[in-house]
Amino acid sequence: MWITSSFTRFIVFVPDRPCLRVHQRGVPLTRRALITGITGQDGSYLAEDLLEQGYEVWGLVRGQANPHVARLRKHIGDVQIITGDLLDQGSLISAVEQVQPDEVYNLGAISYVPMSWQQAELTAEVTGMGPLRVLEAIRVVSGISASRTTEPRAQIRFYQASSSEMFGQVRETPQSELTPFHPRSPYGVAKTYGHFITQNYRESYGMFAVSGILFNHESPRRGAEFVTRKVSLGVARIKLGLATELRLGNLDARRDWGFAGDYAKAMRMMLTTDRPEDYVIGTGVTRSVRELVELAFATVGLNWEDHVVLDSKYTRPAEVDLLCADPKKAREQLGWEPEVTFEELVAMMVESDLALLSFSNRPEEEPFSPDHW
Ligand code: NAP
Ligand code: GDD
Numbered sequence: 001m002w003i004t005s006s007f008t009r010f011i012v013f014v015p016d017r018p019c020l021r022v023h024q025r026g027v028p029l030t031r032r033a034l035i036t037g038i039t040g041q042d043g044s045y046l047a048e049d050l051l052e053q054g055y056e057v058w059g060l061v062r063g064q065a066n067p068h069v070a071r072l073r074k075h076i077g078d079v080q081i082i083t084g085d086l087l088d089q090g091s092l093i094s095a096v097e098q099v100q101p102d103e104v105y106n107l108g109a110i111s112y113v114p115m116s117w118q119q120a121e122l123t124a125e126v127t128g129m130g131p132l133r134v135l136e137a138i139r140v141v142s143g144i145s146a147s148r149t150t151e152p153r154a155q156i157r158f159y160q161a162s163s164s165e166m167f168g169q170v171r172e173t174p175q176s177e178l179t180p181f182h183p184r185s186p187y188g189v190a191k192t193y194g195h196f197i198t199q200n201y202r203e204s205y206g207m208f209a210v211s212g213i214l215f216n217h218e219s220p221r222r223g224a225e226f227v228t229r230k231v232s233l234g235v236a237r238i239k240l241g242l243a244t245e246l247r248l249g250n251l252d253a254r255r256d257w258g259f260a261g262d263y264a265k266a267m268r269m270m271l272t273t274d275r276p277e278d279y280v281i282g283t284g285v286t287r288s289v290r291e292l293v294e295l296a297f298a299t300v301g302l303n304w305e306d307h308v309v310l311d312s313k314y315t316r317p318a319e320v321d322l323l324c325a326d327p328k329k330a331r332e333q334l335g336w337e338p339e340v341t342f343e344e345l346v347a348m349m350v351e352s353d354l355a356l357l358s359f360s361n362r363p364e365e366e367p368f369s370p371d372h373w
Contacts, residue, residue, distance in 0.1 A: 032056040034099045036086060036134065037107030038079065039068035041221045042161070045264035046105060047076050053268065058099045060084045060092075060108065086130030092137035096156070103271050105159040106134045109191075112225050113165065116187035117317055128190030131160050135201045135209065144205050155208060157271045160198040162211035163191045164256070164282065164323045174326035177213065177280050184318040199278070208276045212267055215282030215325045218345060219260040220352035227289055228257065231296045232349035236357050238307050239300040245307050249314025251290040254322045256282040259340035259348075269334040282325020283338050292346065299350045 033050050037043045038059030047057050057078065061069055062085040072079060082099060084091035086108045096104065109127040110116060116123040138156045139146075167175045168184035183189045195211050202209040222229040227248070234246035258281075266281045297304035330336040340348070 030054060030056055031102045032058065032099065033103045033105060034058045034060060034082075034095065034101035035105045035107060036060045036084075036130070037105075037109060037161070039066065039072050040107060040111070041219060041223065041260050042107050042217070042264060042267075044072065044076060044221055045219070045261045046107065046267055047072075047079050049261075049264045049268055051076070051078050055103075056080070058082055058095075058101065060095055062086075062108075086126050086133060089133045089136065092133050093140055096137045096141045101156055103157045103159070104134060104138060105161075105267060105271075106131050106194075107161045109161065110187070112223070113185050113187045114316060116185050116190070120186035123186050124190050124193075126190075127187060128193040131194035132197045134158070135197065135207070138207070139201070139205060144207070157276075158198070158201075158207060158209040159267055159271055160194055160209070160211040161267075162195040162198075162213045162278070163188070164213060164215040164280075164325065165320060166192045166195060166213065167323065168320050170320075170322055173322060174284060174324040175280065176326040177278055177329055184320050185316070188320075195278075202276055208271075210270050210276045211278045212263075212270055213278060213280045214263055214266075215256040215258065215280075215323055217258045217260040217263040218349065220349055220356075221260070222349070228292065228346075228349060229353075231293055232346070232353045233357075234307075235296045235300055235302070235350050236353035239302065239354065240357055242357065245309045246293075247309045247311040247314065248289065248293070249311065249316070250319055251293065251308075251310070252288055252321070253319060254286045254288050254324070256284070256286050256323050256325045257292070257342055257345065258283045258338045259345050262338045262340055266330060266334065266336045269336055273334065277333075279330045279334065279336075280325050280327055281330055281336070282323075282327050283342070284325055284327055285342065286322065286324035287342060295343065295346050296350055299347050300354070 033055050035043050035046055038047055039061060050057050058080045061081050061083055069081060082095045084095040108130060110123045135158060138158055142155050165188035166181040166183050167179055168182040168188050171180050181192050183192050198209045198211050201207045218228040224230060224233055237243040263281055270279055293304045293308055
């Protein structure tokens with residue numbers, strides 16, 4: 001065993017538990033976070049935010065040679081990687097045991113809604129059962145008895161990435177923490193299970209387990225399959241003469257779109273409050289896909305109607321027509337406010353993709369790939 005010290009923290013290394021911190025009056029000197037889904041859009045912003053706050057950040061990564069790890073390492077160097085899969089209970093117990101986190105953020109999921117109709121069972125396993133497996137890993141490693149107890153205790157805090165897709169066919173507008181759920185896709189159904197099992201572990205075991213019900217949030221790191229990024233990449237391609245048309249589905253759907261960097265901050269804030277509660281996170285403003293498209297084309301001086309082609313291939317078996325958040329609780333209790341406006345977000349994404357496609361020195365690679373953060 002050996003001990004290092006600095007003015008800010010002590011680290012004790014022991015052979016079987018490699019990195020235990022010394023606590024001062026029960027408070028860890030540095031908080032340690034474990035993030036599932038760290039290779040995704042939100043994982044990257046959350047890791048950046050937590051590192052800025054002085055956290056030690058670990059990311060759970062699946063697969064023996066996950067290609068997204070290189071991208072993560074390139075952009076966010078300080079993250080430590082541990083292998084595991086939301087489909088594999090044992091790997092999650094090992095990860096929690098090894099990392100000994102103060103906070104666990106479960107962002108891992110199959111997150112593309114259309115894919116959830118094609119692979120409904122896999123979506124249920126990863127997006128729905130995944131949160132249960134992470135909660136079980138925390139329960140087992142924390143030594144919380146499976147017999148009922150609601151005594152709050154010092155323990156690992158858990159964040160579940162719930163979704164406004166759970167509101168689905170909305171019962172009221174705007175949607176708040178009290179709005180009933182009516183999911184419209186296998187993804188939405190799986191998220192609803194994840195939401196309720198998180199609530200159940202809080203109520204059954206007194207765990208600090210919370211869900212953030214996040215509305216759509218986007219960025220230049222967004223996967224190319226989602227509509228905002230598909231549009232920003234499409235606009236950039238057309239502007240640069242690499243394409244002439246952009247094929248889209250339902251232009252009438254309305255979403256409450258915000259910037260992913262702002263939403264990552266809300267996740268951290270939810271785990272550093274006194275009481276575990278669920279929060280709706282969104283801007284409170286809803287726009288149609290048509291408005292998104294019009295603005296994105298106008299950003300580069302083009303008329304969307306000259307380029308957008310409707311294609312039924314992109315319409316869904318059941319659509320979520322309207323989402324609009326009521327973020328009052330987050331504003332009042334967390335002090336959270338979005339900073340980036342819809343106009344700034346669209347301009348940021350279009351400019352980023354123009355730069356990406358203009359300066360790509362490896363055009364043989366597919367520039368639509370989200371590997372090009
Ligand atoms: P994303 O970019 O699609 O990232 C999904 C992440 O999940 C990736 O890191 C992926 O890892 C990981 N993953 C997939 N299957 C896994 C498995 N079996 N085991 C472990 N990890 C697995 O999603 P995002 O936009 O960052 O969203 C983060 C979370 O928030 C998701 O749960 C999403 O459903 C939820 N959410 C997102 C929004 C939004 O607007 N972005 C809104 C509400 C809720 P690989 O690199 O291995 O594929
Ligand atoms: N992806 C896509 N592609 N969507 C299109 C297209 C298209 O060509 N044309 C129209 N749309 C419409 C969809 O029908 C949907 O109504 C809307 O654009 C937004 O689609 P996505 O960007 O794919 O996002 P989403 O709302 O289905 O799901 C996202 O937000 C959820 C939160 O509400 C994902 O990030 C989910 O993981 C997240 O939970």
